[in-house]
Amino acid sequence: MAAPLERVLMRSAASAMRHAKPAEWHYGPGFDWARAAAQHKTFSDLVAASGAEVEWLTDEDDGLADSVFTHDPSLVTDHGAVILSMGKALRRPEPGLHEQAYRRMAVPILGRIEPPGTVEGGDCVWVDAKTLAIGRGVRTNEAGIRQMSALLAPHGVEVLGYDLPLWHGEEACLHLMSVISPLADDLALVHSPLLPAAFYQLLKARGIRLVEGDAREFHDSFGLSLNVLPTAPREVIAVAGFPKTTAAMEAAGCRVRTFEADALCIACEGGPTCLTRPVWRS
DSSP, X not given: OOSOEEEEEEOOHHHHSTTOOHHHHTOOTTOOXXXXXXXXXXXXXXXXXXXXXXXXXXXXXXXXXXXXXXTSSEEXXXXXXXXXXXXXXXXXXXXXXXXXXXXXXXXXXXXXXXXXXXXXXXXXXXXXXXXXXXXESSSSOHHHHHHHHHHXXXXXXXXXXXXXXXXXXXXXXXXXXXXXXXXXXXXXXXXXXXXXXXXXXXHHHTTOEEEEOOHHHHHHTTTGGGOOEEEETTEEEEESSOHHHHHHHHHTTOEEEEEOOIIIXXXXXXXXXXXXXXXXXX
């Protein structure tokens, strides 16, 4: 999840969020679509500057505000893309946008998660090439995890499910990736108080070094201080304004680039990782 990023699927906030109603989408009072669009442009420029090819989803004015968070509706494996099933009702049309994009890009479709199963990409963490951890919570259920296991088992991939806490409630979003961001194959940024204990033990057993993000910054940012995007091992993009968490990553040998994202990431509960669906890492 931290190998050099070569190709990534994104959606412009300028088209997706233009008519978003904050109460409907559970966005905070800091949301402003024009500022969110400008901040997203800055972020996408940073992604492109890393050397990644950005593939854009539709610019159609379809009202799917959360579709800017392209990490969630699909998962790309070594054997093709899995079209996921969203736990948030307003996001249920989004996997179809991803399937159209993959067909245009000639990316094979490995399979689909079908209702009543749900899996969102933010709950999926590759521990290594043969181990996929999935958080079981309000967005991803047991039926979806079982379907994912059935899709990946023939390819030698073990799927492990871990229970997540309710935290701020059913309407908020706590994904497994809300509490862990890989920084390299052997390094990850975490908020350990919310990590499932068995998952924590697995990470330690696999020799993955855990860097603790600052607890106060995690609380103040609703977890977005921890949501960072690796464009290469120890090369990451993060939301600006959280110096202690940035310093912890830098002390672990990371180079951190930041961008202002109060109207986009903080207000809308989705960080740099959420804004990208990696299609190819070399």
